[in-house]
Amino acid sequence: MIKHLTFCAVLFFLSTILSVAQNGSVTGTVRTSDDEPAEFVTVAIKGTSKGAVTNKNGTFQIKGITPGNHIVIASFVGLENSEQAVEVKPGEKAVRDFVLKENAAQLQEVIVSSKKSNRENVIVAKIPLKNLENPQVYNTVSSEILKQQGITNYDDAMRNVPGITRTWESTGRAGDGASYFALRGFDAQPTLYNGLPGITSGNLDPANVEEIQVIKGPSGTLFGGSYYSYGGIINTVTKKPYHSFGGEVAYNVGSFGLNRITADINTPLSKKDKIALRVNTAYHTENSFQDAGFKKSFFIAPSLSYEVSDRLSFHFMTEILQEERAVAPVFFHSNRVDPLPFKTIKELNLNNNLSFTSNDLTIKNPRFNLQGQMVYKLSDQWSSQTVFSRGNVKSNGFYTYIWDDVSGDNYFSQYFHKEQQTTNTTDIQQNFNGDFKIGNMRNRLLVGFDYFNRNVIDNGSGWASARNVTPQGDVNYVDPYSGDTLAPVYLTEASINNLLAGTEPAKSNITNSSYSAYASNILNLTPSLMAMVSLRADYFDSKGEKDSSDDDFNQFALSPKFGLVYQPIREKVSLFANYMNAFINVAPQQVADADGSNTRVKSFKPEHADQWEYGVKTTLLSDKLNATVSVYDIKVTDRVMPDPNNPRNVIQGGKVGSKGFELDLNANPVPGLNLIAGYSHNETKVLAGDREDFYSEPGRSPGGQGPQNLANFWATYKFTHGRLKNFGIGTGGNYASEYKVIDNSKTGNFYLPSYTLINASLFYNADHFRFTLNVNNLTNKEYYIGYWSVNPQKPRNVTASFAYKF
DSSP states (O other): OOOHHHHHHHHHHHHHHHHHHOOOOEEEEEEEEESOOOOOOOEEEEESOOEEETTTEEEEEEEOOOSSEEEEEETTTTSSOOEEEEETTTTOOOEEEEOSSSSSSHHHHHHHTOOOSSSSSSSSSSSSSGGGGGGOOEEEEEEHHHHHHTSSSGGGGGGGGGEEEEEEOOOOOTTTSSEEEETEEEEEEEEEEEEEEEOSOOOOOGEEEEEEEESOOHHHHHHSSSOOOOOOOOEEEEEOSSSOOOEEEEEEETEEEEEEEEEEEEEEETTTTTTEEEEEEEEEEOOOOSSOOEEEEEEEEEEEEESSSSSSOOOOOOEEEEEEEEEOOOOOOSSSSSSOOOBBHHHHHHOOOOOOTTTTTOOEEHHHEEEEEEEEEEESSEEEEEEEEEEEOOOOEEEEEEOOSTSSSOOOOEEEEEEEEEEEEEEEEEEEEEEEETTTTTEEEEEEEEEEEEEEEEEEOOEEEEEEEEEOOOOOOOOOTTOOOOOEEEEEOHHHHHHHSSSSSOOEEEEEEEEEEEEEEEEESSEEEEEEEEEEEEEEEEETTTTOHHHHHHHHEEEEEEEEEEEEEEETTTEEEEEEEEEEEEOOOOEEETTTOOOEEEEOEEEEEEEEEEEEEEETTTTTEEEEEEEEEEEEOOOOEEEEEEEEEEEEEEEEEEEEEEEEEEEOOTTTTTEEEEEEOOOEEEEEEOTTTTTTTOOOOSSOOSSSSSEEOOOOEOOOSSTTTTEEEEEEEEOOOOEEEEETTTTTTEEEEEEEEEEEEEEEEEEEEEEEEESSSSOOOOOOSSSSSBBBBOOEEEEEEEEEEO
């Protein structure tokens, strides 16, 4: 009996081998119209389950095809299919090559637009890693989405990302004048450019944006502690040159005096040597929806790539921005000590049409950013990346805010300051990436070194109160404490300069540096089970003021990161879990005993944030349905806070917790239809602090955490056939729940109301022309954002865009 079974098994095995041997295969390449390899294109045998996806060289191979006549289909989401007939002969290899109608740049737009969620990303983990292989959550917004939605303001791109919301616009003030966002309950600003420091004190121009990446969770292990990253980091990926001539010129016109012209021009300089130049530029003017305020900017960003050989390549990018604005002050409606006489917007009765400024009080935020990169392939398994970044940011002009000095009289003091600060940054990184096997286990190893230096020179004025205002616009010139009548101060440059002339100016020159080493490894324990282990060692050295050594200090921090990924269905479903860490260096402070004696300087450890997160990522139905669901818990420890037992002392021991969940969905269910949707819930609380301190009262929200519930949705449909071919429509919007912008037992709570915004779009997008008409806040909803503040937002507004592509 056993002999018979063995004989049958051998016959079955041999027949299987013979059957496979009699099958054939199809191989070939897919290239773009400008003869560049096309990656991520699906090539399949029609009517069968046989197929393959092109690699970075545009090649594919489909094995095990039954002999006979077949149809080979090359397809990509958002593009027309291309078909070819093929005869497959037993044991032979048939060759079929495809050429897409699109050039390399157009294909890249489609790739990003369709959000190929499982494509490799080289920045988020600093290792080429697919989304399903990465235990960290990140979301992206492509340049194509910006065009679809008529976005001319960088901040508006965030409405496509779950779990993030703006808490106030860019103020232009020194040091941190960029827009503030709440991300998983903590502060976030757009501080990375291509994974390198790109600090700004003003706005970012979207003209050179290829993709915006919102990298979720504490990210100090790979990106350092030079800026807050407890909830995550915003990274801007810039446009890169390609090896054919092309580009587009566009004009945007819209509400509140919007006029914007942009150009994106790419040209090869030497086809043989693979040298290419790309220049993006924009000129932008816009007024405010309020009674005063404007923005005027000029932006240019040339970039150059040089592929010396198959092993060596260089890339250089420069951004130059000249920007001048008149900025409405942040309306802080509480002194954070006394009980609030109003708990809601309705009770405050703020006149949204008032800016509380004038177009004579401007601030300039010129910015220069240079990046250089050299990539050298050391071997088939190892590569070297050397990167250099140099930045210069300035704040020159007037910054003003409104503050409630004396609660209950309905008057708020307006303070002014003359900004004059320059920040210079230098960053140098050396990364080595390896992809090799030890036994049967694949290792993807990163070893890196990072040097970061920042110099801040501040010669700004002192602070002075100019006047008192009511939310309804009344003005007086009375000292809120003494009741004395003061000389009028008007909203003119001369009048404010005269007011500030009597204040003591700053004279500061501070330099600090970070020296870091980090390593990260992705280990494939099995083809479906991967583990990530990462560690950063960071030495921070602050030289303090240039003319004094008394404020010098240094700190050392270790930042670990761990992750697990299991794919029960490979390349389709990924279960993940991570532990992540971030840190912030804390400067020493002067303290004393309770009676004022024993004055001394007290040093601290770095603050730390720790996150635990788990969830699932999917890419299903041939990458037409992509989703991420995650649950996270973040705890920040070692925060410096007032000593409850000594008002002249500060201690380290404050804790803040943030937990929540997020859902991100991207779908292309039928050709031409694209869906983006997201939902998030977050709860942020002070876990340990001082009950007498406004900023760290236990059990209360710390401020700036944003609404607890956020939702986003955007859908577009482009007609692919018939008379309406290339026409399309889009609709979507955002929801934010009620927001407790002040949460304190002494002052009481203040709530910003929930809101739902609806946006709509009509567009025509063909090979050479694009026209879009976008209406934002279609229902003219009155809504607000804030960070212990009340910031009115734009009413209904319209943008029309015309573009010529070549």
